[in-house]
Amino acid sequence: MSFVENNFTVPPPITVAKFGGTSVADHAAMSRSATIIKDNPAAKVVLISACSGVTNLLVELANGLADNEQRSKRLQQLRTIHQDIIDQLAHPETVTTQVEQLISHIAKLAEQAAQKPSVQLTDQLVAHGELLSTHLFTQILNEMGASALRFDIRDVMRTDSQYGKAVPEVDTIRQLADQHLQPILKTDTIIVSQGFIGADESGVTTTLGRGGSDYSAALIAEAISAEILEIWTDVPGMYTTDPRIAANAKPIKEISFCEASEMANFGAKILHPSTLLPAVRQQIPVFVGSSKAPEQGGTWIRQSVTDAPKFRALALRCNQTMVTLTSLNMFHAYGFLAEVFRILAEYKISVDLITTSEVSVSLTLDQTDTCGGAPRLPEAAMEALSKLCRVEVEQDLCLVALIGNDLGDAPGAATQVFSRLEKYSPRMICFGASTHNLCFLVKTAESREVVQTLHQGLFE
Ligand code: ADP
Ligand code: ASP
Numbered sequence: 001m002s003f004v005e006n007n008f009t010v011p012p013p014i015t016v017a018k019f020g021g022t023s024v025a026d027h028a029a030m031s032r033s034a035t036i037i038k039d040n041p042a043a044k045v046v047l048i049s050a051c052s053g054v055t056n057l058l059v060e061l062a063n064g065l066a067d068n069e070q071r072s073k074r075l076q077q078l079r080t081i082h083q084d085i086i087d088q089l090a091h092p093e094t095v096t097t098q099v100e101q102l103i104s105h106i107a108k109l110a111e112q113a114a115q116k117p118s119v120q121l122t123d124q125l126v127a128h129g130e131l132l133s134t135h136l137f138t139q140i141l142n143e144m145g146a147s148a149l150r151f152d153i154r155d156v157m158r159t160d161s162q163y164g165k166a167v168p169e170v171d172t173i174r175q176l177a178d179q180h181l182q183p184i185l186k187t188d189t190i191i192v193s194q195g196f197i198g199a200d201e202s203g204v205t206t207t208l209g210r211g212g213s214d215y216s217a218a219l220i221a222e223a224i225s226a227e228i229l230e231i232w233t234d235v236p237g238m239y240t241t242d243p244r245i246a247a248n249a250k251p252i253k254e255i256s257f258c259e260a261s262e263m264a265n266f267g268a269k270i271l272h273p274s275t276l277l278p279a280v281r282q283q284i285p286v287f288v289g290s291s292k293a294p295e296q297g298g299t300w301i302r303q304s305v306t307d308a309p310k311f312r313a314l315a316l317r318c319n320q321t322m323v324t325l326t327s328l329n330m331f332h333a334y335g336f337l338a339e340v341f342r343i344l345a346e347y348k349i350s351v352d353l354i355t356t357s358e359v360s361v362s363l364t365l366d367q368t369d370t371c372g373g374a375p376r377l378p379e380a381a382m383e384a385l386s387k388l389c390r391v392e393v394e395q396d397l398c399l400v401a402l403i404g405n406d407l408g409d410a411p412g413a414a415t416q417v418f419s420r421l422e423k424y425s426p427r428m429i430c431f432g433a434s435t436h437n438l439c440f441l442v443k444t445a446e447s448r449e450v451v452q453t454l455h456q457g458l459f460e
């Protein structure tokens, strides 16, 4: 199908749609999501996550469950989730063999992981969630009368070999998309493929980190020059904070790339932190909506928006690791921090927040990998840093971020925030590097209350 405009043939606009775990949790959820695709002729590429709960089970197996009974229990749970969907298909026989093969493969890999877990094995194992769900979703679309094709995204989603947090190779992805996806896009076929997973140069399976399907969808949208990226999830758009934390959180109709990127980066789980990078590069507007209630509309994320409120949203990111480095040699010296960062770079440790004093510097470690949990300072890095200064590591911390516009210039913004936090002890306050955010750490136990208090004071 193509459009003729001013005597030139231009390709039709294409929407890439991504459905998260709850949107493909069972047959009913998959059918609702498939209806959204069927109702939108532009939705030619669909990327989906594993069925809800499946990646968590696979991560448990990948971490190495030595107890046979425990392993069998997880495998049985995986079988049940997928079999329940198969049982409701009109033609279960079309997918049964593939699903059984994938589950036997999971069993084999889980046994290997029980003997010797590894990051490479983890990626191979956890990728099975998306490999399974795409078989079922393709069949559901076909049973609704669409013409859908299951495509293995590993033929296009080229990454480096950092298992668990692989970095996509954008130019190669575009070349591979030209080769493998563009020919299909010229037909009436809907491409159904996997979020989250990719492959390195040698064809070994990789993953983009937990929640990475959003990022996958944005990368594919960029690679095929899509017009719109849709992220379908379990809430009707982005809210002023996680509605699971503050019941009075309000939906946001329209938000800029800048603000939404800050929200994603600072922990709004609704979008993987890297999702908007490809969208910004290609200026692709992103829609976020609920597959359960598409009629409720959602949030549009674009380059420029009409409204730029001082306070836009609050985000919370837990599992923070704070490292404090102290040395008298830092006093009026030069080259000290350079040496600290050289060591961190050598161990591929990415730093998130930084605050400094005369003789010490505190930083938090970045973490987006597939195994989750608080990031660890590798032993070797700890040893190298200890030769230079005193090293203290603290966990059990969460990062609270206030996202807004011109926060640095807005008189009294900091007072409006901290006057409400007298009961708490915020640490590592970062304000000023970006006019879009103010953030700090608090103890995990008080983190939700801090967000609720601030939300009530600033947004309700
Ligand atoms: P999916 O499986 O569809 O990717 P996620 O669980 O990753 O869904 O993301 C959706 C969840 O993000 C919501 O259920 C909500 O609890 C959480 N969330 C966090 N911050 C926000 C926010 N600011 N607005 C809306 N949802 C948010
Ligand atoms: N299935 C993966 C996860 O649970 C990726 C995703 O859902 O985005 O993290």
Ligand code: MG
Pocket: 020, 211, 214, 269, 270, 271, 272
């Ligand atoms: Mg998600």
